[in-house]
Amino acid sequence: MELASKYNPTEVEAKWYQYWLDHHLFSSRPDAREPYTVVIPPPNVTGVLHMGHMLNETIQDILVRRARMEGKNACWVPGTDHASIATEAKVVARLAAQGIRKTDLTREEFLRHAWQWTEEHGGIILKQLRRVGASCDWDRTAFTMDEERSRSVIKVFVDLYNKGLIYRGVRMVNWDPKAQTALSDEEVVYKEEHTQLYYMKYYVAEDDGTGATGEEGEVIHQDGRGRYAVVATTRPETIMGDVAMCINPADPKNHWLRGKKVIVPLVGRVIPVIEDGYVDIEFGTGCLKVTPAHDVNDYMLGEKYNLPVIDIFNPDATLSEAAGMYVGQDRFDVRRQIAKDLQEAGLMEKVEAYDNKIGCSERTGVPIEPKLSMQWFLKMQHFADLALPPVMNDEIRFYPAKYKNTYRHWLENIKDWCISRQLWWGHRIPAYYLPTGGFVVAETVEEALSLARAKTGNEALTLADLRQDEDALDTWFSSWLWPISLFRGITDPDNADFKYYYPTSDLVTGPDIIFFWVARMIMAGYEFTGKMPFRNVYFTGIVRDKLGRKMSKSLGNSPDPLELIDRYGADGVRMGMMLCAPAGNDILFDETLCEQGRNFCNKIWNAFRLVRGWQTADAPQPETARIAAGWFAARLRRSAADVADMYRKYRLSDALMEVYRLFWDEFSGWYLEMVKPEYGQPVDRTTLGQTIAFFDALLHLLHPFMPFITEELWQHLCERRDGESIMVSPQDIPAPAGTDARLLAEMETVKSVIAGVRAVRNAKNIPPRTALELQAVGTDPVAAYAGVIAKMANVSRIQVVDAKDKGASAFLVGTQEFAVPLGNLIDVDEEIRKAQAELERLEGFLKGVNKKLGNERFVAGAPAAVVELERKKQHDAETKIATLRETLAALRG
């Protein structure tokens, strides 16, 4: 079969993925081997693959495949997340497009639509993962809202409620007016915005003119209408909720306002002036309007001073009846309107531009509204106490470790978690309200009923008397159980899978969900299993474009991973991702990296074409090939050891780069060229066998990064039988041997000699076909490698000479001088210039070394080995300088 000179990934990839599936090569069952478990960070069920996934899944696949090849029982569990808010928003939008309002539907009707949506769009991303090569155990595919996961969530809720860790109460929460639900603190993101600061006049009510003491610093505003205080706010639309004005008791400017009452502008309500140290004297005028219903701090003041609460907003952030004005209008329209009205009424002192940070909903993007409401909360201090120590003492390791700080800071300032959402798409809170007031919490409605009967003493209660809480749980309240619930560890903790696979091994995720997910999984792990959920956490970077901008739909700077795979092959794209992905660093993705990956595939492909094309003959192995094989075996052992070390440190980019260079430079560039027979000549069986063994080892090293091409070539290379696969044919590359270091060092010298000759060739424009002679001055330290040098540099003979030819171009390898006789081809002036420059450099270097050695404190203070090294540097430099001087003298002579 003739092989094309270019690797074509498309067919190969489809073929092998199907082969892997057909032979259940990703499936895992508990056995005697050491388990290696990874749970996928479940993508949104209706999501599509983007570059962030591409990176994340590639890393997981590399780790999983590596573990599998090491002989571990690797199990990578895939699944999707129901993504409560995001999915519900999409369903609501679709319904709206059909002219259906959510509020016109019953819960059951809405959920039918949601499930329908999920079935239509769900799981697309899991199919896409196959294109990437992800070696997930698809039989274990789970969904955060499937039956098992739902049972786990409900069981855990009941358990925590019974432990007294879940409570219900009215608190100030983050309200998303678009999704019309409460959010946790973590779901609020702060955005810098250019806004206005409005300075409004609050006239003193029934002003009798008292209060002014004329003391230093006192600031009294007054106009024809009387005396007034000025309050600066970014939210003038909330004045209808004002119930007090607050000044700092230590603020002389506003002393005169003590004990007074002021009039809310436009509204006309008379409110008291209170005093509290909370108020920042420097901000604005030092007067703060207090709106307990719509600001967390104001709420705190309200509690402290027993102020009334006037909630002026409807759930969609339009003004409510309670506002009394602008009723039904949107908060931002009201802001514009009220600014105008204040202006016209002469109640606006001034308006200034102001940069402010606005809390916005992570999901819908709209500014959140602090709102008092009845919600369910999880007490977090208990969990923080559980989850902090294992990370700080490295029982659970973070890569990179810098995230330990972030983690600690969050846990040390933990607040209770608002877990209820006013949504339908999610796990419904298993609380049941009684007709007589109060509620019970139970896993099933039947249990709830018996609890209710016991609680009320009323045996006549029926299911119809119980009303289940309308709220759903925060999505993360199911995600935090993921590593446990995937193995049914909540509902059936004694099952064999759970005992075998849990704790999982590595978690790969982005640092953006360290609080949402990672921290909470650790909490859940210790709370419900008494064990860590995973041993290591690998935090990926955020994928940015080459200009450093975060990839996003709106910027249009995010390539479609599948399109990239079409163009460069999955292996090419995987490599492109990994080339720029050191752990924890943001990765600046550039499509040319995929090109590099594709080129590498091609390089591997062509190296294979070369080897495959060789005919064999019964012949003794040439000396050059024997040397090459001995050297490359050592080179391979060293790289394999280095790569293993990099895996241990999760330095996957470095590991890939090491294998890349090993294959391209050392194997293809040096080894294959050394053993390659003359065109049309056969190769001896020993060399062919060794070469295939090396190739096999290289494919094994490459496989985790580039699964498709390696499987394809491995089949050709080893003539595998059906059902076999490179991924389950572990190959142990021996540990480096004692003699390796010498072997490697000698070959480096040989390479330098070859490079030296080639450089001469290049400089003089001598074609590769023209054989050259080589002289070694005095002695030849690499005489044993003469055959290699002859072949690689096209050198006809190597002579040891006392003095090199007059017309020779010389170069130094270490302290050893070599020369290529060129007859009249040599450019004397150029040679002199070159030698002179080198001499000057060396003299400067020697001066530095001498200075160091001349320093008594260095000789006395530094370790003997270091001093010895300096002496060697000195000696070598002197030797080289002497050689160069001779060369120069000869050239000039």
Added chain:
RNA sequence: GGGCACUUAGCUCAGUUGGUUCAGAGCGUCUGCCUUACAAGCAGAGGGUCGGGGGUUCGAAUCCCUCAGUGCCCACCA
């Protein structure tokens, strides 16, 4: 406003506890090659006073201080 990182070749990054021959890699750049595995390639070359300044040390890219810049996280100044 607090905290944590980072600043090394044109670009992206290594550089382990301060000490192996003027600081390394990949990509890009330049020069020469279509040499029957590969031009998605081969051979060679150039490129950095390790952000600025100060200090500790026999010795600093590496430790300390300081200044400047960048990024991220957290925070209730309206």
